[in-house]
Amino acid sequence: MNARRTILTWVVFFICTLICADRQSLHAKEKSRQPNIILVMTDDQGYWDTGISGNPLIETPTIDRMAAEGVTFTRFYANMVCAPTRAGLMTGRHYLRTGLYNTRFGGDTLGQHETTIAQVLKSAGYQTGLFGKWHLGRYAQYQPHRRGFDHFFGHYYGHIERYTNPDQVVVNGAPVETRGYVTDLFTDAAIDFITRYKEKPFFCYLAYNAPHSPFLLDTSHFGQPEGDKLIEKYLAKGLPLREARIYAMVERIDLNLNRLLQSVKKLGLDQETVVIFTSDNGGVSRGFKAGLKGSKASAYEGGTRVPFVVRWPGHFPAGKTTDAMVAQTDLFPTFCALAGVKVPEGLKLDGTSILSLMEQGAGKSPHEYLYHTWDRYTPNPYHRWSIHGERFKLVGHDPAGKGQRAEPAGQLYDLQADPGETKDLSRQYPEETEKLRSEFLSWFNEVTAGQVYQPTAIPVGDAQEPEVELQPSWAILKGEGLEYSFDGYDWDTIDGWQSNKGTATWQLNVLKAGRYAVELSYGYRSESSEPGQLQISVGEKQLLCELPMSTTQNVFFKTTAGILELNKGTQTLTVQATHAAGIQGLRLNSIWLKALNND
Numbered sequence: 169m170n171a172r173r174t175i176l177t178w179v180v181f182f183i184c185t186l187i188c189a190d191r192q193s194l195h196a197k198e199k200s201r202q203p204n205i206i207l208v209m210t211d212d213q214g215y216w217d218t219g220i221s222g223n224p225l226i227e228t229p230t231i232d233r234m235a236a237e238g239v240t241f242t243r244f245y246a247n248m249v250c251a252p253t254r255a256g257l258m259t260g261r262h263y264l265r266t267g268l269y270n271t272r273f274g275g276d277t278l279g280q281h282e283t284t285i286a287q288v289l290k291s292a293g294y295q296t297g298l299f300g301k302w303h304l305g306r307y308a309q310y311q312p313h314r315r316g317f318d319h320f321f322g323h324y325y326g327h328i329e330r331y332t333n334p335d336q337v338v339v340n341g342a343p344v345e346t347r348g349y350v351t352d353l354f355t356d357a358a359i360d361f362i363t364r365y366k367e368k369p370f371f372c373y374l375a376y377n378a379p380h381s382p383f384l385l386d387t388s389h390f391g392q393p394e395g396d397k398l399i400e401k402y403l404a405k406g407l408p409l410r411e412a413r414i415y416a417m418v419e420r421i422d423l424n425l426n427r428l429l430q431s432v433k434k435l436g437l438d439q440e441t442v443v444i445f446t447s448d449n450g451g452v453s454r455g456f457k458a459g460l461k462g463s464k465a466s467a468y469e470g471g472t473r474v475p476f477v478v479r480w481p482g483h484f485p486a487g488k489t490t491d492a493m494v495a496q497t498d499l500f501p502t503f504c505a506l507a508g509v510k511v512p513e514g515l516k517l518d519g520t521s522i523l524s525l526m527e528q529g530a531g532k533s534p535h536e537y538l539y540h541t542w543d544r545y546t547p548n549p550y551h552r553w554s555i556h557g558e559r560f561k562l563v564g565h566d567p568a569g570k571g572q573r574a575e576p577a578g579q580l581y582d583l584q585a586d587p588g589e590t591k592d593l594s595r596q597y598p599e600e601t602e603k604l605r606s607e608f609l610s611w612f613n614e615v616t617a618g619q620v621y622q623p624t625a626i627p628v629g630d631a632q633e634p635e636v637e638l639q640p641s642w643a644i645l646k647g648e649g650l651e652y653s654f655d656g657y658d659w660d661t662i663d664g665w666q667s668n669k670g671t672a673t674w675q676l677n678v679l680k681a682g683r684y685a686v687e688l689s690y691g692y693r694s695e696s697s698e699p700g701q702l703q704i705s706v707g708e709k710q711l712l713c714e715l716p717m718s719t720t721q722n723v724f725f726k727t728t729a730g731i732l733e734l735n736k737g738t739q740t741l742t743v744q745a746t747h748a749a750g751i752q753g754l755r756l757n758s759i760w761l762k763a764l765n766n767d
């Protein structure tokens with residue numbers, strides 16, 4: 169009996185050992201199966217700017233093929249504009265929780281305490297790379313290579329001025345010169361990255377700045393007629409020039425997407441790589457709109473619905489389409505699930521993993537409601553907002569009503585019967601209208617609670633950025649006359665210096681106390697023969713800066729104003745005219761603070 173029991177004990181032990189070993193090997197197998205993630209996001213490409221949306225003119229064979237090989241989401245929602253979507257994507261949180269509120273003026277900076285998906289994946293053993301547009305902060309500490317990306321080649325801004333030989337691009341914080349067309353360059357860098365790290369799991373975020381304005385392709389002027397050929401093809405199809413350019417830019421992306429997918433295949437990574445294609449906000453092209461209302465920056469469907477296709481051969485079904493309502497904030501927890509890691513503790517996410525929807529190609533939306541709102545200057549629940557569930561959508565779109573509280577606001581649409589938002593049903597369903605408005609307001613109050621929406625204090629004295637440029641668009645302007653003028657995205661000037669009552673102020677976060685040389689660039693042309701003068705002050709410390717006339721207002725001279733001794737901490741730098749009469753004809757272009765020997 170004892171002998172039999174001993175044998176039985178050994179048999180049980182042996183079986184347990186086998187099971188454990190099997191579990192371990194399964195675990196190791198699962199670990200080795202951590203998939204690569206390639207996220208391709210375009211800029212301002214509408215839901216309707218693809219073949220899969222039924223667009224009869226645009227040619228996107230690669231996106232169409234991805235859809236045939238993967239799952240298409242027809243109700244994938246981004247935000248109305250660029251930076252808010254990127255904030256939601258990086259954090260899994262609605263952008264209004266992250267301190268970001270704008271696409272420029274310093275409001276396009278992701279709060280310093282936010283956790284990005286790149287940080288999470290990097291901690292999970294992924295090699296992380298971003299190629300293209302960041303648009304979540306341009307100063308040291310906010311740059312992508314310090315927010316979880318091992319590699320960054322691209323630009324900080326909402327858009328760049330040159331698409332051929334782009335000049336506003338950096339590699340991990342260092343400005344670089346380039347040759348070629350920007351979409352090709354970002355693709356080359358992404359292909360180089362996945363080739364180099366093919367043995368490791370990687371997260372490759374390829375964020376094209378096309379087809380955002382300016383609508384540029386490479387042209388024969390540079391000996392590269394490919395762009396011309398594409399534009400001519402769409403002109404021949406009868407499109408106006410602007411639309412032909414946008415479609416040509418999208419097709420150029422599609423050609424590059426094909427190159428990328430071919431590389432994944434050649435590297436033998438097809439079965440190990442999840443590839444996503446999407447866009448960051450509503451479209452700007454005006455021809456075919458797939459029956460949707462509104463465009464970029466609108467609260468209507470055309471402003472927030474974007475293309476979304478995901479492909480993972482052998483894991484996700486081919487050729488499936490789902491109309492489950494999902495959002496860009498869902499990608500953070502989905503990527504965590506793909507990588508087999510938990511969402512970091514303490515993070516309050518708005519997104520929910522949609523991995524099962526991807527695996528089934530069908531299923532229910534994890535959201536009861538999705539919410540949208542955006543105002544360039546001050547977040548508010550009145551001018552441009554919407555809330556929708558699977559069926560009803562309440563939307564208020566009145567950007568011109570700034571400063572007025574338009575209540576009761578909103579038109580009610582039945583998205584299932586009327587996806588084009590043509591019949592306002594708010595009178596027919598007053599209770600539904602009231603319920604959705606009330607739900608939207610509670611949500612708005614919750615996400616904005618405790619947030620202060622103003623330009624981020626500019627870090628000064630960071631070891632990696634010893635020379636800091638204070639952008640005019642980050643200044644807060646007060647007093648008579650002063651105003652920004654726009655020429656490009658972030659090449660603004662401050663004009664209208666009529667008197668010493670107007671001030672331009674910048675918030676600084678001085679990381680290291682010490683001496684800083686102050687330089688400024690300006691254009692100045694006046695009737696008077698006297699040089700102009702500006703006063704630059706931080707607390708009690710002041711500099712007077714003489715400004716001899718430049719050729720015209722639009723030719724910027726650079727001059728040294730002097731040296732300021734700055735204390736550590738947050739403080740305000742103020743610029744104002746020295747005389748009551750001001751200095752008409754001045755355009756202040758930029759100010760630089762250069763760390764001197766502060767060791």
Ligand SMILES: [Ca+2]
Nearest residue numbers: 211212250448
């Ligand atoms: Ca955009």
